[in-house]
Amino acid sequence: MAAHIRILLPAGAACLLLAGCVSFGAKAPPQLLTLTSSATPSAGSMASASVTDAIVVDVPTVERTLDQVRVPVQVSDSAIAYVKDAIWADKPARLFRTVLAETLAAKSGRLVLDQVETGAERSTMLSGQLHRFGYDEDARVAIVRFDAVVRKPGSPLRKQRFEASVPVAVVDAVTVGAALNQAANSVAAQVAAWTVG
Secondary structure, three states, rough: OOHHHHHHHHHHHHHHHHHOOOOOOOOOOOOOEEEOOOOOOOOOOOOOHHHHHOEEEEEEOOHHHHHEEEEEEEEEOOOOEEEEEEEEEEOOOHHHHHHHHHHHHHHHOOOEEEOOOOOOOOOOOEEEEEEEEEEEEEOOOOEEEEEEEOOOOOOOEEEEEEEEEOOOOOOOHHHHHHHHHHHHHHHHHHHHHHHOO
């Protein structure tokens, strides 16, 4: 037993010394932000459809400022900062895609899929570009701006811009995150009505 202790003590001491020299990344934020759809199918609900009746929701494209997990602040036309300690659990485009899909499924009753589940070219396809998804300092609002594109088999492409903004009284991670969630749900409801209309 004593021999084991003699062997383990130097190893433990080495670990303590190493801990002072090695960094395992930045300090974790107090919490991660996410989006929650305010319109979701009820538990146990089912949907089935032919390929032509399904709606495929693709992940929106984004500019580089949104292709990360921090929340941008539009300081001016040419300057962007970030909300302190505001970190998304995933990239905004993927979180927004989930809200879009949940809202579409709840409001339309249609079968809603993503491209991972089906590569069908005959389905209705909803895609687009997420232009704004952050805080606007001049207007003091959280803003979501999305250019939606719908492709239906046998029909011309349709494109429309949707936008929603929510006033923000205090600029911190929790308040801005909640406002962006509200704005994202508003845009998703508008897009859902337009897509199936």
